[in-house]
Amino acid sequence: MWGKPTAYLATSPWSGLQRGVADEKREPLKSKDNKGLNSEQGCRKKKKVPGSNEKELTSEKLGVICPRTLPEAPLQRVIPASESLAKELSQAMLRMNMGLEREYAYDIFSSMMQKQHLYAFQAFDLPHSITPEMRALVIDWLVQVHDYFGLPDETLYLTVYLMNAYMKAGKVRILSLQLLGIACLFVACKVEVSTCPEPNKLCFMTQDSFSWKELLRMERKILTRLKFELHYANPVHLLHWMAEVAHSTLEVQYLARYFLELSLMEVDCVCFEPAQLALAALHLAQRLFLQERSTKEMSQEGSCKLYTYSESELSAVYPYMAKAALRGPNSPLRATFLKYSRPQKLCISTSFDITASESLSRCLGSPIS
Secondary structure, three states: OOOOOOHHHHOOOOOOOOOOOOOOOOOOOOOOOOOOOOOHHHHOOOOOOOOOOHHHHHHHHHOOOOHHHOOOOOOOOOOOOOHHHHHHHHHHHHHOOOHHHHHHHHHHHHHHHHOHHHHOOOOOOOOOOOOHHHHHHHHHHHHHHHHHOOOOHHHHHHHHHHHHHHHHHOOOOHHHHHHHHHHHHHHHHHHHOOOOOOHHHHHHHOOOOOOHHHHHHHHHHHHHHOOOOOOOOOHHHHHHHHHHHOOOOHHHHHHHHHHHHHHHHOHHHHHOOHHHHHHHHHHHHHHHHOOOHHHHHHHHHHHOOOOOOOHHHHHOOHHHHHHHHHHHHHOOOOHHHHHOOOHHHOOHHHOHHHHOOHHHHHHHOOOOO
16 A cells, blocks of 8 residues: 555645635525516516517526527437347356346446447536646546545546536636545445445545545535436446457456546546547557457457447547556656556556557557657
């Protein structure tokens, strides 16, 4: 263990500043004389005057969108049904020690793929007070805290997703960014694991910069702002499933997990669907390790029916993963690199296949110097 994982945030830009509370969007209170939409007179339907624009104005006030202005429906990933595909998914689930659910393997995977567009943040913009570097700094620290408590991988990905969703929904002050991160981890633990760290222990990880009362208050704000919508098609689940269907080796699976975790700190990756990130990480890992011919053929024959992303869609993800992997130990934020440099992770982040990889350098458009 690394001990108390606060080294990075101790030197962060907000370490010497007074703590703050995240901004919340509040509607102004209405007085008795304010006859808005909530008053009887405002709610009373008015007669339409011929030749007037009363209908259009009323529609604007009520937030009604005319059908001609509705945006196009997002692309849904439809998995073609076949007996062989259902059998492959069922066998993969059995190898993942999920034998009780194997009968519904195809239905589960198909449902997850059809809902992928719901978990990608289109046109994601950070709050004005938060920079991509600050966001990456907190996530790097969360990787250390997550690893310190020995939490499952699913918890880390859900934590980052909740952070992104909270920042997408409203403003966040820089002084409360660390509090937001640890509170999202607290919520994610309640969703993914049966037991979670106590609030006092989580606050201790912040060098007691926040009290347990502030942590619980931030938890309520997260649940309120996100309207208790905590469900997420976790990319690490999809990665495990895809790797099993492709019969990937253990080295390929660990390398793919390394690439996938590196993408968490890239703010530009939040616009990609979880399955798109998982498949890109798996394909990139397969390219580096050059598996045996039989395994590659099985991957192509089985997975081509399973994956619904084009090569151009996957190629859009490769540069972010390749750049982070090649940066490796030279990165100022290297919690993920150190995590995957251990023998338990096959020392995959220090593998010669990464540092001397021509595939990764081609993803960046320049040869390795």
